Amino acid sequence: MNTASRNLAHHLGILRERMLHPTDYERAVHYFLEEFAGDVKFLNESEPDDAPHLLAVLAHFASRALNQPVVFDESRVLHLRAHQFYHGSAMVGQRVMLFLYFEAADTGVAALIPGVRGGTEMARFRLTGGLADPRKN
Numbered sequence: 001m002n003t004a005s006r007n008l009a010h011h012l013g014i015l016r017e018r019m020l021h022p023t024d025y026e027r028a029v030h031y032f033l034e035e036f037a038g039d040v041k042f043l044n045e046s047e048p049d050d051a052p053h054l055l056a057v058l059a060h061f062a063s064r065a066l067n068q069p070v071v072f073d074e075s076r077v078l079h080l081r082a083h084q085f086y087h088g089s090a091m092v093g094q095r096v097m098l099f100l101y102f103e104a105a106d107t108g109v110a111a112l113i114p115g116v117r118g119g120t121e122m123a124r125f126r127l128t129g130g131l132a133d134p135r136k137n
Helices: 004-019 026-035 040-045 052-066
Strands: 074-080 085-092 095-102 107-113 121-125
Touching: 004 026, 004 040, 004 095, 004 107, 026 095, 026 107, 040 074, 052 074, 052 085, 052 095, 052 107, 052 121
Parallel strands: none
Antiparallel strands: 074 085, 085 095, 095 107, 107 121
């Protein structure tokens, strides 16, 4: 439906809940695509952000999934500051990576499409104790 902006707090709550599920966190990516991805108001409220700390973790995931060092051909990170939520995409060769990250929960999900074995490679990640945001040093 792509109407998350009609009740953003509600939809972000559902997204966060799905992302935090112990085993079925890939449902969060599906929910994001259904409710957020084409929502122009939601996208317009999100601000571009460099997020080098986030991109470093995502590059690490892609490198592990592809079993080789990667550099993003391009990336777009958006930040919805009022909700402490990052989302975006990156290109890795012929693959697309989608990602979501909630700062308050220190939890994110990344999807690499297509994955190495076809389909999608999924990973959940945290930044705490990992890479610091160099803009805050």
